[in-house]
Amino acid sequence: MTACAAALELWGGVECTVNRVGDRFFDQLERAGHLARAGDLDRIAALGIRTLRYPVLWEHVAPESPDTLDWARSDERLSRLRELGVRPIVGLVHHGSGPRWTSLIDPTFPERLAAYAERVAERYPWVTDFTPVNEPLTTARFSGLYGHWFPHGQSTHVFARCLIHQCAGIVRAMRAIRRVTPAARLVHTDDLGRVHATPRLAYQAEFENERRWLSFDLVMGRVDRAHPLWPKLTGWGIGEDELDWFLERACPPDVIGINHYLTSDRYLDEDLARYPTWSHGGNGTDRYADVHAVIARVDVPVDTEAALRDAWARYGRTLAVTEAQLAGPREEQLRWLHEVWTAASRLRDEGVDVCAVTAWSLLGAYDWNQLVTVEAGFYENGAFDLRAPSPRPTALARLVSHLATGAPFDEPVVHAPGWWRRPDRTLPAIESARDESPPPEMRPILVCGASGTLARAIGRVAERRGIASRVIGRPDLDITDRASLERALERWQPWAVINAAGYVRVDDAEHERERCFRSNTRGAELLAQVCAAHGLRLMTYSSDLVFDGHKDAPYVESDRTAPLNVYGRSKALAERRVLKEHPGALVIRTAAFFGPWDDASFVARALDALGAGKRWSAASDLVVSPTYVLDLAHASLDLLIDRERGIWHLANDGALTWAELARRAAVLSGLPADAVDARSSVELAWPAARPNYAALGSERGLIMPSLDDALSRFVRDRDEA
Known part of the structure; x- marks a missing residue:
């Protein structure tokens, strides 16, 4: 020595x-x-x-x-x-x-x-x-x-x-x-x-x-x-x-x-x-x-x-x-x-x-x-x-x-250069923005679903982390069309594909079954086939709605799926088909995500209503694991780079009812929590049945921050957005 x-x-x-x-x-x-x-x-x-x-x-x-x-x-x-x-x-x-x-x-x-x-x-x-x-x-x-x-x-x-x-x-x-x-x-x-x-x-x-x-x-x-x-x-x-x-x-x-x-x-x-x-x-x-x-x-x-x-x-x-x-x-x-x-x-x-x-x-x-x-x-x-x-x-x-x-x-x-090598270098806090994109010659990640909250969040987070990405929507890529997929892969030459596209309207799916299955199931299956053929990594997203809610503890990855509605069935079938076609794919189940740039999420709409002096009704008998979309994007990218495969649950650590979620967000935002009206899911009369208990846990690793921490950052980030 x-x-x-x-x-x-x-x-x-x-x-x-x-x-x-x-x-x-x-x-x-x-x-x-x-x-x-x-x-x-x-x-x-x-x-x-x-x-x-x-x-x-x-x-x-x-x-x-x-x-x-x-x-x-x-x-x-x-x-x-x-x-x-x-x-x-x-x-x-x-x-x-x-x-x-x-x-x-x-x-x-x-x-x-x-x-x-x-x-x-x-x-x-x-x-x-x-x-x-x-x-x-x-x-x-x-x-x-x-x-x-x-x-x-x-x-x-x-x-x-x-x-x-x-x-x-x-x-x-x-x-x-x-x-x-x-x-x-x-x-x-x-x-x-x-x-x-x-x-x-x-x-x-x-x-x-x-x-x-x-x-x-x-x-x-x-x-x-x-x-x-x-x-x-x-x-x-x-x-x-x-x-x-x-x-x-x-x-x-x-x-x-x-x-x-x-x-x-x-x-x-x-x-x-x-x-x-x-x-x-x-x-x-x-x-x-x-x-x-x-x-x-x-x-x-x-x-x-x-x-x-x-x-x-x-x-x-x-x-x-x-x-x-x-x-x-x-x-x-x-x-x-x-x-x-x-x-x-x-x-x-x-x-x-x-x-x-x-x-x-x-x-x-x-x-x-x-x-x-x-x-x-x-x-x-x-x-x-x-x-x-x-x-x-x-x-x-x-x-x-x-x-x-x-x-x-x-x-x-x-x-790509580390953040310390980029012109606008700052300590890599999750929330800090950066202006510098990675060199254009880097092979990108292809993110499908440009019109959706999750795809946009992944694109923003990837840019902050110096990871080349291309967030594309239906005009550039139709995941239900093989020829469209092949053209996109030829054009962008990605090293991985993230599927954040799909049909998301849970209640409408009850009378648009074919459309829901075509987008969520057939599209995901076809994407898996094409990525497997090209030797590309694939990450796709699923939902807590693949479960029936009969369990009294958080669901883990190996729990049996038994969806109660059309949307959940489309996702459960997509999981099986994706992993059959591409065994190396990563399937992430998540739930109820919200983000600082998403005005359509449950949390954002609740805060907007309360901020306008209105009352807000929310279910008091359905337990979920809300997920901050920035945390989801960061953890997802880490797992993709780690080459993880199979099913993984990602949600912030915590479980509560929709009414409790609205009240907690209201308190953190300085809004009146008592303006949130707790209602039963029967009273709310949704067309699609929901599981009474759909909290997500994990037997593979709890890598997400706590829900309280996530909500605090969400309120701050939303004010700054």
Whole structure:
């Protein structure tokens, strides 16, 4: 690992932070269920990964006492990795402050960590690679300077003390490990985000750009009296003898690990009015906003390559990207990992000793959007999505396998620029609009049903995500006409087709049966035949009305269909015929969708009536799972890119009656909920029978946000539309 291998390696990692907030420990592995799911290691190895950053965390093994150690889980997991032929890079502390009987400001922290490290080495003498402390500088900032994590310091003194103790712990730990395993190697990691600034704040950026090297410089014995930050460290309360200690015990890393994210690079700007209040801060001299450089609309590099070049120029030692992960839509995750890999490969070709890129957070991560200071339930998936009964491989798993083994990988969306490469770049919130379309030479998705709410929503969401799409209607494509289908495929050359067309008038279908079946069933069947013949992916939509409502729990994908009306029968038959003609097709059942641009949905019409001072009648005895069409479009596209197949239920997490839905939307909109009149379905006298209970659940994965969250966003988005 101290020189370039024959080829760039793809390593893996699992997000394993155990950070402390007050007296509470936030444990990523526990939340991910990995502690109780040993089979994850087999799933990871099956991707072709042969080196894995894997924890034997101090907080797990010795939570209550340095003398009481529980090795059972670590024994099991490391033994399995060895059987699988996967080399672990063992981490001991990951954004933590150690067990509750120590902390980052405990003077004995380094010695205690070293004692634990020696025990680990003795128990696993075959392990050769270690990261005693992950990202000590980042952890010191969050724990000692910003107050986010324990011990919640907010001063340069506490910051410096946290940093010194962690770095001393690394040096002592490696010395202890090498007494047992002389050839043990140090993989030392930290975030090397660069700070950019306006001319006025250039001095602050210069300081922070020097500070970002501190953990590396300390363990390498480079912080001497000529070091730019020697006066700062001593001014922050670090004794000269403590700094001399590092000079006498230099511990150069065998691999310099760079954890670099799109949000690592920062931008400082004194014009506070341009930025949200959460970014406002200062240094005691100037007040300024501190934002992600990627959204600051300034011309700065937005990639990992700059950090790698900086590290190589400074140290000239073997490098690795030890964390590469992005939260966001599936195609952006693919684009980011692919871009990092390409950058590392390019640098190797130039002679830079980059040995590996690490696909981090293979099992995903929780609440990093709030720096793991709360349990809000925000989950970002990795190569596996844990929102399924068992970890579900995503398209990212296919890319990881490709990079690890050279297996074929063909995903059109990868070849478009990521949002960070597009001119109107902003953080990829679901709601944020973008003006830039993908390059015209990209093969598009063909979306059928241009006159419908769902097709238009898919088109808008695809554009925002940089996915080429063509939303077409009946003048350009008649899905019931094979010749029309063939002409459209020849013209547009899509890589996938989404069928959002069809007959949607549930009550009219009772006396327009032939028309309904022709559009919903025959059209979908014919589309499946043609897509299968051309080797194209197909996604089509079905309905909760394929069920009879006799169940007293949410319907899942394997439940028997028994529709009560013509529309439901047309959809149930379409499902069967589509999957017969195209077994690889994805059929999504959904229900009662509403969107910010759709004035015809139940929710929109209810709010319009209430806003006009009118009363609104709604059924109080029919339970449904309302679906925000933007969430539906996003989740659908993710599943399409993942190459999922078969039937999948997608609805926002929640079930209620139509009357309850109207009232909840009214409250969120500031309208009188008591103007909603609850009526029985008999009173409403609809021609088509409806199931009394049609809530949708899933046995394949609950990947949609909650209904309350969706309604809140809908009200906001509708006001802005």
